[in-house]
Amino acid sequence: MAGAVLLEAKGLTKRYGSIIALESVDLQITAGVTGLVGPNGAGKSTAIKLFLGLIAPTEGSVTVLGMPTYDALEARGRLGYMPEHDCLPPAISATEFLGHLAQVSGLPPHYARIRAADVLRHVGLHEERYRPLSEYSTGMKQRVKLAQALVHDPVLVLMDEATAGLDPAGREEMLELIRRTSREAGISILLSTHLMGDVHRTCDRLIVLEGGHVVEQGPVSGFTRETSTLVVEVDDAEKLATALSNRGIETSKDGKSLLVELANDELYDAVRDAIVETEVRLHRLAPRRGGLTDIFRKQNDD
Numbered sequence: 001m002a003g004a005v006l007l008e009a010k011g012l013t014k015r016y017g018s019i020i021a022l023e024s025v026d027l028q029i030t031a032g033v034t035g036l037v038g039p040n041g042a043g044k045s046t047a048i049k050l051f052l053g054l055i056a057p058t059e060g061s062v063t064v065l066g067m068p069t070y071d072a073l074e075a076r077g078r079l080g081y082m083p084e085h086d087c088l089p090p091a092i093s094a095t096e097f098l099g100h101l102a103q104v105s106g107l108p109p110h111y112a113r114i115r116a117a118d119v120l121r122h123v124g125l126h127e128e129r130y131r132p133l134s135e136y137s138t139g140m141k142q143r144v145k146l147a148q149a150l151v152h153d154p155v156l157v158l159m160d161e162a163t164a165g166l167d168p169a170g171r172e173e174m175l176e177l178i179r180r181t182s183r184e185a186g187i188s189i190l191l192s193t194h195l196m197g198d199v200h201r202t203c204d205r206l207i208v209l210e211g212g213h214v215v216e217q218g219p220v221s222g223f224t225r226e227t228s229t230l231v232v233e234v235d236d237a238e239k240l241a242t243a244l245s246n247r248g249i250e251t252s253k254d255g256k257s258l259l260v261e262l263a264n265d266e267l268y269d270a271v272r273d274a275i276v277e278t279e280v281r282l283h284r285l286a287p288r289r290g291g292l293t294d295i296f297r298k299q300n301d302d
Contacts, residue, residue: 005030006156006188007051011060014046021046022212025060029156029190029207033182035199035220036192038209044192047209048158051190052081065155077105080149080157080187084164086141090134094120094144097133098151105152119147122185123177139170146177156188157181163198175201232258232271233284243274257284 005028012025022043038044049055050062053069053076061068067075089097095116102112120129123143128136133144142162149157162178163171179202181187191203199206199220208216232251234240237258241251244260247270251258260271275282 007062007064007190009047009050009060009062012047012050012057012062013059014043014050014055015058020212022050025209025212025214027207027214027217029188030205031188032204033178033189033191033202034205034207035203036190036207036209037194037196037199039194041211042209043212044209045160046212048081048160048190048192051158052076052079077152078155080152080154082145082149082157082159082162084161088133088136088141088144091132093130093132094125094136094147095129097144098147101148102151107152115151115153119151122150122181123147124173138165139167139173142166142170142174143177146174146181150181150185150187154187156190158190158192160192162191162193163195171198178202228262229287230260230262230268230271231284231286232260232275233282234258234275235281235283236278239278240274240280243278244271247274249274262287 007029009025009027012022013020014022025043025047036044036047046055050057051064051069053062053071056070063069064075064078067078069075069079095113098116098119099109099112102115103109107115117126117129120126123146125140125143125147128140133141136144142165146157146159146162149159159178163174166174175198178189178191182189189202191198193199203220206217206220207214231254232240233256237253237256241253241258244251244258249260249267249270251260253259260267262268271285275285
């Protein structure tokens with residue numbers, strides 16, 4: 001299903017009285033892993049509820065494989081959802097929980113048990129599948145929440161803060177599991193998060209919400225391309241900065257590095273000549289790459 005539009009929003013607007021949560025949002029989610037990011041109050045939670053068909057839009061529409069999510073049960077059945085908060089029944093085992101959900105989705109009991117076992121094996125809980133969920137650690141519960149979102153074989157899973165509450169090792173394991181789910185199981189993912197590191201590690205595309213509007217979207221690689229800022233790291237930054245200032249070149253500091261805005265190619269040559277002239281030891285000379293955190297910095301500057 002590469003290249004196919006899995007979910008599409010057109011003119012999507014949601015108002016709560018005088019409060020506008022989303023306004024005229026247009027976006028498409030295709031195969032792979034897509035990040036949905038934005039500060040608190042940006043509209044991420046409202047967007048997910050609208051995508052799932054849990055609430056009706058004030059204006060506009062959401063479709064999954066061309067079917068409206070709010071009006072079509074079949075469309076909602078093609079989605080999986082991994083919520084942020086703990087929502088698991090504590091008294092039953094993971095295999096009972098997933099087997100029940102698989103039957104609810106339409107599988108006969110025998111095949112539901114097989115499907116539950118397969119999905120729990122995929123998320124790394126095959127050995128622990130008979131233990132009560134109340135005995136699971138936070139990381140194990142996160143895996144169960146992912147498993148229940150996968151058990152009915154959806155085309156797209158919506159994940160809300162998938163690494164919440166996890167220690168560094170657990171976070172790395174969950175991010176790898178997200179990538180493996182997309183790569184090996186062929187199930188696409190929309191990852192709603194405020195952690196840019198999670199996006200950088202897992203996502204192919206990025207959608208940025210700000211104040212209920214889509215302000216950026218596109219391939220993640222497009223947000224980390226080279227900039228016109230030159231990073232210069234030497235063993236005596238002050239000496240080089242003085243030499244560049246004498247040449248009329250302004251610099252700024254970023255840790256131990258000097259930053260130079262390259263308005264033209266001649267400036268690059270001037271920096272090189274200043275390094276030779278001062279005889280400082282050069283450790284790094286390269287264009288700065290934009291980071292995902294620069295997205296929010298840019299929005300705040302505006």
